[in-house]
């Protein structure tokens with residue numbers, strides 16, 4: 001280990017840069033030609049700001065701590081210089097050794113980083129061996145993979161520590177250490193694991209820390225792992241038209257369901273969408289509810305097997321699915337802005353300070369929060385770091401409980417200079433608990449959280465604007481919402497959850513064994529199949545003409561954000577039909593026969 005940690009004794013900033021001042025090319029960064037081929041194959045034309053700044057420093061052998069916004073290309077900013085160094089070293093010394101360790105907080109991220117390493121080194125594949133230690137393979141397989149001393153090992157701190165403990169992983173000849181999402185690794189409870197990694201590091205390892213925010217956790221890691229690092233704080237000037245447009249709708253608890261039905265059935269959101277909800281049950285409630293209208297979606301949560309989760313993200317990125325419903329339980333535990341931050345922070349600092357001492361540690365008493373988390377997969381994370389590609393909209397069906405988490409959720413859209421939209425549904429306090437069947441506790445503080453979000457975004461020059469749905473017009477859809485919600489009972493949700501878990505476990509096993517041999521078959525496994533335990537009401541899958549706006553959805557879809565011009569009706573069609581029948585002197589029975597819900601010729605608008 002390099003030195004004892006004193007969290008107050010943090011090395012001073014060496015470089016500080018802000019602004020997107022220059023554009024260069026990857027070739028001018030002096031990267032190996034084989035890497036340039038790999039970069040070109042990824043269709044990367046110019047380096048992003050963080051790549052422009054960090055790559056030369058890393059190639060110079062400097063320790064780097066870079067803070068750059070989500071989606072700004074941090075992954076390539078550390079992978080490329082590492083690959084370059086490996087290729088360079090191999091020209092003079094072909095001895096195989098593990099020279100690079102990349103630590104990430106979640107398995108999903110590990111897989112993503114592994115794929116990026118493979119992609120960038122595809123023209124030098126015989127010279128670079130990388131493994132992802134978070135893959136669920138037996139210890140024996142893992143040992144044999146590590147016995148080959150792969151050049152790059154990608155792992156969560158827990159996995160790395162485990163393999164160091166069993167002597168399967170040797171860091172004796174390590175030259176580069178990367179900690180990605182550095183602001184997150186400590187809050188995931190990896191303190192002890194990082195301690196073990198730090199103890200095993202040889203002298204002179206180059207450390208690169210990547211983070212979207214510079215928190216006290218990052219400062220702690222910087223003090224522990226870095227030698228006089230170059231600190232990059234990068235603020236990119238936003239090009240007009242780029243970035244996330246942020247909107248918020250204040251509505252009742254049940255109206256969330258009404259709006260989500262209207263949004264997807266009338267295709268008010270075009271393109272791929274990630275819907276964030278508060279917990280796992282909520283994922284299934286919403287999926288079953290949308291199924292009632294024939295709207296397909298797939299689910300991501302910590303309960304699903306890791307292979308399924310990775311597969312869902314891959315398929316979503318390929319465009320197989322349009323809607324993912326994700327729950328982000330780590331943040332639901334309120335571990336960020338819940339006022340207990342300082343206390344947790346003190347504990348973290350004390351824990352990490354211990355990393356530098358040789359004194360035996362007090363046995364760790366897991367907090368209530370940690371115990372709760374432990375039931376789920378600790379190494380799961382969706383709103384952080386995962387590179388969902390081409391996401392048009394992030395829909396916060398349930399608002400997160402902190403502004404930090406909001407920032408990371410909306411960072412799943414408008415990546416790499418694209419545009420995107422974030423729409424958040426917020427329950428005002430006077431409407432909390434007004435619709436018990438759809439009520440959840442986390443919405444209690446929606447307004448407080450929204451105030452924090454608005455303040456935080458304003459500080460960064462961003463505005464969260466109201467999205468003015470005309471709720472009176474949306475009302476026409478309410479009875480359909482009621483029908484659909486009634487079918488999604490608690491029992492239906494429980495059954496769906498169990499069924500999906502069982503199916504995904506089976507798929508996951510199959511995925512692991514079978515698809516290693518037949519990678520081409522992967523696409524046959526879909527994750528957005530119907531769960532079907534809820535009562536099926538096939539008429540709900542179609543939107544009858546009389547519910548549609550007179551002018552169609554053109555006015556809404558044509559960039560007319562801020563108003564949903566659904567046709568204003570004075571009288572609904574059922575009542576009109578009844579009145580007309582009455583006027584003609586027809587009896588009740590005839591009128592009921594003409595009920596459009598039972599007689600209309602369904603015409604799908606989708």
Ligand SMILES: Nc1ncnc2c1ncn2[C@@H]1O[C@H](COP(=O)(O)OP(=O)(O)OP(=O)(O)O)[C@@H](O)[C@H]1O
Nearest residue numbers: 044046047048070071072073074075076385387416
């Ligand atoms: N130079 C580039 N040109 C074009 N696209 C790029 C470039 N660099 C990265 N990208 C793309 O931008 C997206 C975001 O990159 P990446 O995941 O590395 O961002 P990040 O900063 O690590 O985000 P997060 O903080 O959310 O983890 C990826 O899809 C990546 O392929």
